[in-house]
Amino acid sequence: MKPYRSEVLKKSHNRRAFSCGDDALDRYFREQAGQDSQRTGSVVHVLVGAATEEVVGYYTLTNATIRLAEIPPEAAKKLSPYQTLGAVLIGRFAVDQRHQRKGTGTLLLHDAFMRCLEVAEISALSAIVVDPKNDAARGFYEHHDFSPIVEDKPGRMYILFNTIPNALREAVAQNRALREKVRFWQSTPHK
Numbered sequence: 047m048k049p050y051r052s053e054v055l056k057k058s059h060n061r062r063a064f065s066c067g068d069d070a071l072d073r074y075f076r077e078q079a080g081q082d083s084q085r086t087g088s089v090v091h092v093l094v095g096a097a098t099e100e101v102v103g104y105y106t107l108t109n110a111t112i113r114l115a116e117i118p119p120e121a122a123k124k125l126s127p128y129q130t131l132g133a134v135l136i137g138r139f140a141v142d143q144r145h146q147r148k149g150t151g152t153l154l155l156h157d158a159f160m161r162c163l164e165v166a167e168i169s170a171l172s173a174i175v176v177d178p179k180n181d182a183a184r185g186f187y188e189h190h191d192f193s194p195i196v197e198d199k200p201g202r203m204y205i206l207f208n209t210i211p212n213a214l215r216e217a218v219a220q221n222r223a224l225r226e227k228v229r230f231w232q233s234t235p236h237k
């Protein structure tokens with residue numbers, strides 16, 4: 047059994063017990079996240095302890111764009127010639143204090159990468175972007191190969207889809223193959 051499962055936020059998730067140590071992120075998760083999901087402002091994803099059912103972390107995904115001019119020329123020349131490229135914004139990202147410094151943030155980020163890669167299979171996306179709240183968040187994203195945007199006014203960072211680790215790409219491909227087998231099995235008459 048896996049220690050965690052990833053799912054889209056539901057009413058049944060206990061948001062009151064969650065505390066990452068940042069009042070704004072805690073308040074958002076407790077009071078606003080459900081409304082954002084219902085209004086499709088962003089989709090809130092949670093990592094839930096399989097044994098405890100507690101929310102150990104969450105992140106939000108929203109459609110975004112990135113201008114080609116915001117990417118260094120050496121990376122931009124490998125992308126589409128369009129001036130504006132599709133992207134996904136990881137808007138909010140938090141890990142409960144009881145699970146910090148245990149690799150849970152990396153696990154949560156990899157889950158976000160996998161979901162973004164799945165979207166990229168059916169939509170034209172070039173990058174994942176983040177807006178780090180502080181230097182610690184910036185350091186976390188730098189550790190995971192995010193780079194600052196060239197015209198860095200608000201501190202936005204990005205990672206191109208073609209630089210996301212191959213292991214995650216392979217996991218998405220295996221997941222897709224499994225889904226196809228299930229669809230085939232469900233559509234085949236059984237005696």
